[in-house]
Amino acid sequence: MIRELQPTIPKWKFSQDYYTRSLKALDTALARVAVYNSWKSSDPGASYPIDARFAAMPALTKKDIREHFPQGILPRERDISRGLTSGEIELVDSSGAVDDKITNIWNQKWWDASERASWKLNSHIDKIATGDHREAILANPRNVGFISDDVDLPMEKRHLSRFLYLNEKTDPLSWSSIHMDRMIEELNTFQPVVFEANPSYLARLCRYIAAHSKKVFQPGIIVFTYEYPTNYHYRQVRQVFPIPIASSYGSTETGYVFMQCEEGKYHQNSEFCRVDFQPLKPRHGGPVVGRILVTPFQNPWCYIVRFDVGDLVCLEESGKCPCGRSSGLILSSISGRKANLTLSCNGRLVTLFEQDNAISILEDVDEYKLIQINTGTYELHLVSKRLDKQYLSEEAKGILKKLYGENANVSIIYESAIAPESSGKYLISRAIFPIELEDYLDVRYIGKRSDRSQYA
Numbered sequence: 212m213i214r215e216l217q218p219t220i221p222k223w224k225f226s227q228d229y230y231t232r233s234l235k236a237l238d239t240a241l242a243r244v245a246v247y248n249s250w251k252s253s254d255p256g257a258s259y260p261i262d263a264r265f266a267a268m269p270a271l272t273k274k275d276i277r278e279h280f281p282q283g284i285l286p287r288e289r290d291i292s293r294g295l296t297s298g299e300i301e302l303v304d305s306s307g308a309v310d311d312k313i314t315n316i317w318n319q320k321w322w323d324a325s326e327r328a329s330w331k332l333n334s335h336i337d338k339i340a341t342g343d344h345r346e347a348i349l350a351n352p353r354n355v356g357f358i359s360d361d362v363d364l365p366m367e368k369r370h371l372s373r374f375l376y377l378n379e380k381t382d383p384l385s386w387s388s389i390h391m392d393r394m395i396e397e398l399n400t401f402q403p404v405v406f407e408a409n410p411s412y413l414a415r416l417c418r419y420i421a422a423h424s425k426k427v428f429q430p431g432i433i434v435f436t437y438e439y440p441t442n443y444h445y446r447q448v449r450q451v452f453p454i455p456i457a458s459s460y461g462s463t464e465t466g467y468v469f470m471q472c473e474e475g476k477y478h479q480n481s482e483f484c485r486v487d488f489q490p491l492k493p494r495h496g497g498p499v500v501g502r503i504l505v506t507p508f509q510n511p512w513c514y515i516v517r518f519d520v521g522d523l524v525c526l527e528e529s530g531k532c533p534c535g536r537s538s539g540l541i542l543s544s545i546s547g548r549k550a551n552l553t554l555s556c557n558g559r560l561v562t563l564f565e566q567d568n569a570i571s572i573l574e575d576v577d578e579y580k581l582i583q584i585n586t587g588t589y590e591l592h593l594v595s596k597r598l599d600k601q602y603l604s605e606e607a608k609g610i611l612k613k614l615y616g617e618n619a620n621v622s623i624i625y626e627s628a629i630a631p632e633s634s635g636k637y638l639i640s641r642a643i644f645p646i647e648l649e650d651y652l653d654v655r656y657i658g659k660r661s662d663r664s665q666y667a
């Protein structure tokens with residue numbers, strides 16, 4: 212039996228279309244897509260409300276997609292070779308960590324439509340984005356753009372339709388002052404309406420701009436994507452770009468899932484995806500903190516249902532946002548990836564959001580990386596120009612002991628810079644031992660799941 216949700220979780224509002232699309236996604240998946248064959252026995256049946264049917268289903272994992280790709284994740288009658296030949300779709304690798312990579316069916320038309328729908332969720336971007344507006348992108352070329360590590364590519368070779376890719380180097384630590392001056396010059400010349408950036412990359416450029424008091428063009432809005440933006444990223448970017456910033460949340464598999472509105476909350480892109488929320492146990496932040504399972508809508512080449520995107524979010528407890536948008540889930544924050552979780556000395560889950568809020572109290576820090584070695588042992592890597600490192604270390608240890616427990620064994624390691632992972636994304640925190648998120652989910656909210664004997 213699925214229990215009624217406790218009153219602390221708001222009742223979200225959805226359009227009738229949302230339920231119609233949810234029903235279509237589930238019914239098609241169960242009837243005609245091979246990867247869901249084993250799910251049929253979990254379905255309580257068409258007489259049950261659609262939300263209850265979804266809740267009774269397992270989660271779709273990257274492993275499931277990998278093992279059934281490509282034909283097993285499509286309805287029997289849909290011919291992938293025809294889609295590829297006609298140019299309607301192409302195959303792309305997701306931009307996750309290397310061992311986490313999967314190949315996806317990429318449908319550009321659908322992706323653009325999903326992005327356009329997400330713009331409606333932020334008034335600033337909704338006003339200025341037309342679909343043919345100029346957009347500059349600062350990201351790792353492994354994720355998007357053109358790679359050229361040896362030779363610098365001239366601007367025209369990085370300019371594709373309305374997009375300008377500012378960076379062609381896979382390692383941002385290799386950026387010279389000449390390279391960063393070029394980015395500033397190009398922003399001044401190109402004058403993008405929207406500036407989409409990997410927050411850690413833009414923060415690096417902003418540290419340079421601030422340190423050398425350079426002048427830079429101010430676009431209409433900065434959209435953070437690809438990575439979790441830390442408080443340091445926000446601070447460093449705001450110092451140089453005192454303009455609206457919005458964080459956009461999505462993935463290659465699911466399209467645009469949440470967009471941060473002008474009031475700072477995250478709204479579900481409910482025209483283009485269903486989101487199922489599974490709270491953590493109260494001790495670990497539930498019922499407002501939990502994981503999300505995403506079901507994209509309206510993509511004839513995508514039959515992904517309850518996909519475990521590997522991220523945690525925090526619901527907006529009031530159920531409302533001052534911006535007035537009311538359709539779909541509203542989040543107060545994105546809590547970070549499952550891979551970013553750490554544990555306190557007494558076994559409590561600590562999300563990236565919580566940990567970043569604690570660490571970012573430290574002043575004069577450019578970047579950091581937190582590694583949990585084992586229960587009770589933490590390594591904090593810091594990049595700081597502060598001269599009094601001993602005081603900084605004491606302060607940092609105090610913060611981590613308060614967060615993880617007085618018995619925490621904390622080492623502070625100073626670095627001149629922190630390099631991104633081979634995926635091109637920065638690692639902000641991680642435990643080097645496995646943390647099985649399913650063990651921390653609140654079973655009272657989950658319809659059916661595999662038996663696990665050890666609950667945290």
Ligand SMILES: [Zn+2]
Nearest residue numbers: 472476532534
């Ligand atoms: Zn809002």
